[in-house]
Amino acid sequence: MPSSCAICLMPYREPSSVPCGHVFCAACLAAHIAQTTRNGRASCPACRQEFQCAGPDPQMIPPIINPHVLPSIRRIFIDTDNSEIHELKDEIDKKKQKISELKRQESALRKEFETYKKNVASTIGKMQADADEFEASRRAPYETLSKSIKVNLDLGTRAEARPRPSSLAEPSRNPRDTNTRPRSFAVPHSHQGGASWR
Numbered sequence: 001m002p003s004s005c006a007i008c009l010m011p012y013r014e015p016s017s018v019p020c021g022h023v024f025c026a027a028c029l030a031a032h033i034a035q036t037t038r039n040g041r042a043s044c045p046a047c048r049q050e051f052q053c054a055g056p057d058p059q060m061i062p063p064i065i066n067p068h069v070l071p072s073i074r075r076i077f078i079d080t081d082n083s084e085i086h087e088l089k090d091e092i093d094k095k096k097q098k099i100s101e102l103k104r105q106e107s108a109l110r111k112e113f114e115t116y117k118k119n120v121a122s123t124i125g126k127m128q129a130d131a132d133e134f135e136a137s138r139r140a141p142y143e144t145l146s147k148s149i150k151v152n153l154d155l156g157t158r159a160e161a162r163p164r165p166s167s168l169a170e171p172s173r174n175p176r177d178t179n180t181r182p183r184s185f186a187v188p189h190s191h192q193g194g195a196s197w198r
Contacts, residue, residue, distance in 0.1 A: 005024050005025045005028055006045060007028035007029070007032065008028050014027070016073050016074065016075055017075075018072065019072055020047055020049040020051070022044050023076065024045060026075070033053050037053055040052060040053060
């Protein structure tokens, strides 16, 4: 027995059977009967066998005969093969488990990433502090030497700007000053009779 309606080609929705045994959706069969019924008779959409689609009014039939009057179109129950449904359900369950596992892995990776991020930030901060300390220790001798040179230059500038005392003034170069004239020394001259001094 096919698992889909021959009219809409979809799985059965409220399957209904006609007297010849073919099964269709209730809505599809009703639409077909409404378009093809003539004089209370319709034909099967599959085999074209005619059947009576207009039944007697149950209220007009004696109750003793009523159980034996069967309608031409009857609703039926179809026990479909559930193997495909079970396979799909199993596959869906597997996909759900995989999704849950992936979510757990994502959560673990996020935590690991946050820890790694904190460690990197801490390492960078420590390296920056070490670099600043090294730079300060490298500049310290030069700054000390620069300050010392500046202090010495300032002291030298102040010493040159300070006036000299009068006792340290240079002596006058007046040629009349007997104290400043160059001294003459006696030089011996040789004579025949001996050396004489001037």
